Amino acid sequence: MTPDPRVRIETARLQLREMTDDDLPDLRAILHDPQAMTAYNGAFSAAESMAWLQRQRQRYRDDGFGLWAVVRGDTGRMIGQCGITRQQIDGDQVIEVGYLFQRAHWGHGYGVEAAAACRDWAFSTLPIDELYAKIRSTNIASMNLAIRLGMTVRRTFTTHYRGVDMPHLAFAIDRGTWARRSDARPIGFRGDVAN
Numbered sequence: 047m048t049p050d051p052r053v054r055i056e057t058a059r060l061q062l063r064e065m066t067d068d069d070l071p072d073l074r075a076i077l078h079d080p081q082a083m084t085a086y087n088g089a090f091s092a093a094e095s096m097a098w099l100q101r102q103r104q105r106y107r108d109d110g111f112g113l114w115a116v117v118r119g120d121t122g123r124m125i126g127q128c129g130i131t132r133q134q135i136d137g138d139q140v141i142e143v144g145y146l147f148q149r150a151h152w153g154h155g156y157g158v159e160a161a162a163a164c165r166d167w168a169f170s171t172l173p174i175d176e177l178y179a180k181i182r183s184t185n186i187a188s189m190n191l192a193i194r195l196g197m198t199v200r201r202t203f204t205t206h207y208r209g210v211d212m213p214h215l216a217f218a219i220d221r222g223t224w225a226r227r228s229d230a231r232p233i234g235f236r237g238d239v240a241n
């Protein structure tokens with residue numbers, strides 16, 4: 047199946063595109079890994095992974111964005127998911143950047159590279175004043191990534207997910223701070239670099 051070409055974002059080493067059913071095996075390499083899914087209270091079942099994929103595809107239809115496949119330019123293989131979603135924090139609607147990578151590809155800067163491109167896409171494309179990242183209080187790697195995006199902690203809150211109360215931190219970056227960053231790169235809806 048040909049991936050839906052609606053959103054395409056390119057970085058130096060990565061391409062981001064909408065996920066299709068063909069991506070399920072690469073998605074499972076993340077969602078069925080208990081270590082990668084620590085912040086989500088452990089590995090997903092096959093049914094939960096399928097529901098996750100369908101949810102992203104519904105988001106593409108409803109919002110025009112969601113978690114996208116992150117594909118390495120050199121191998122053409124999907125190594126992670128990164129993208130933009132609508133979320134709630136204590137009843138407030140926010141726009142979030144999310145990121146989950148296969149463990150074999152951690153620690154090479156792919157997370158920051160993909161998430162920075164999604165941050166740039168969000169501020170370039172959506173009428174938002176702030177971009178958030180909801181991060182479980184135990185997820186140090188994710189917090190360090192958010193800091194690398196220019197985010198700071200705005201508040202704490204607790205979610206109830208898969209039967210567990212999870213203390214969280216809300217990280218965010220505002221539009222003005224983003225615009226002043228030397229790595230901010232305005233990009234268009236299809237990921238074209240704006241002049």
Ligand SMILES: CC(C)(COP(=O)(O)OP(=O)(O)OC[C@H]1O[C@@H](n2cnc3c(N)ncnc32)[C@H](O)[C@@H]1OP(=O)(O)O)[C@@H](O)C(=O)NCCC(=O)NCCS
Nearest residue numbers: 082085145146147152153154155156157158187188190191
């Ligand atoms: C969070 C995650 C996406 C980071 O991806 P990554 O590709 O390893 O990140 P990068 O290599 O781009 O590193 C980005 C920064 O994050 C931090 N970081 C990454 N892994 C870390 C770790 N294990 N411990 C502490 N900090 C870490 C570092 O500060 C790093 O900056 P550096 O380049 O100065 O070292 C990855 O660990 C992951 O997929 N985790 C499981 C899913 C998840 O929890 N997602 C977040 C949900 S909120």
